[in-house]
Amino acid sequence: MGSTDTRPPVARRTPGRLLFLFAFHAALSGAFIVAYLTGDEDTYAMHQFAGYTALAALAVRLLAGVLMPVGPLRLPRPAMAATRDWLRRAAMGDARAWGQRSPLLAWMALALLAVVGAAALSGAVADFVVPMEKLHEALGEVSLPVVLAHVALVAALLGLKKAAGWRARPTPRQEVIAP
Numbered sequence: 001m002g003s004t005d006t007r008p009p010v011a012r013r014t015p016g017r018l019l020f021l022f023a024f025h026a027a028l029s030g031a032f033i034v035a036y037l038t039g040d041e042d043t044y045a046m047h048q049f050a051g052y053t054a055l056a057a058l059a060v061r062l063l064a065g066v067l068m069p070v071g072p073l074r075l076p077r078p079a080m081a082a083t084r085d086w087l088r089r090a091a092m093g094d095a096r097a098w099g100q101r102s103p104l105l106a107w108m109a110l111a112l113l114a115v116v117g118a119a120a121l122s123g124a125v126a127d128f129v130v131p132m133e134k135l136h137e138a139l140g141e142v143s144l145p146v147v148l149a150h151v152a153l154v155a156a157l158l159g160l161k162k163a164a165g166w167r168a169r170p171t172p173r174q175e176v177i178a179p
């Protein structure tokens, strides 16, 4: 009551919210892989189930992001200036940039949610509107390279973080000299 605190709301990473993100990621990636591998006519029932599961996971994630615009559940908001700055520092070999959270992750998350969302949504439409099948198949094919790029980015950033850790370690020579 009568508080003069003008700080923005705190971004709380509660175990429940992190568990939600983990469950969402597991459900979406599992459903995506199954849907991608079963797009054929022979396995259509499985494709339908996996595709609608991916769509439902994305809808729940979107709803959570809209209801909780602050904290770990907020929807990705990439920032161009921060990304340019990070890329410049990382390219110049700045170990602090390698070790910190990369702004590229927000671009990647947005691309994934958009492309996989478009694939799943167009599939649901194609279920009723047959001419949509061609567009859906194209979106389904496009989503694979985006997902593979995502996995490659996550692995590359992990590598950079490890390299930053090694760099920060004192060399045996420094250890001897240090008081």
Ligand code: HEM
Pocket: 025, 028, 029, 030, 032, 033, 061, 076, 105, 106, 109, 112, 113, 116, 147, 150, 151, 154
């Ligand atoms: C080996 C496989 C994978 C690994 C190691 C992995 C790892 C990750 C990590 C660490 C993040 C969090 C990035 C951050 O901190 O912002 C993330 C986010 C995400 N991943 Fe994956 N991922 C994998 C496969 C997949 C697959 C197959 C999909 C299918 C579409 C996927 C979709 C997503 C999405 C949509 C996000 C953004 C989550 C959000 O902001 O709500 N990932 N992934």
Ligand code: HEM
Pocket: 031, 032, 035, 036, 038, 039, 040, 041, 047, 048, 050, 051, 052, 054, 055, 116, 119, 120, 121, 122, 123, 124, 125, 126, 127, 133, 136, 137, 140, 141, 143
């Ligand atoms: C992330 C989710 C989805 C992905 C990645 C995906 C991917 C694909 C791919 C790659 C194909 C082409 C397969 C081929 O050419 O052999 C395809 C076909 C198709 N998908 Fe999906 N799909 C998804 C969701 C859905 C959903 C929710 C539905 C709704 C039932 C659906 C309905 C269809 C239909 C009707 C076809 C054409 C099948 C045929 O040619 O007989 N998809 N999908």
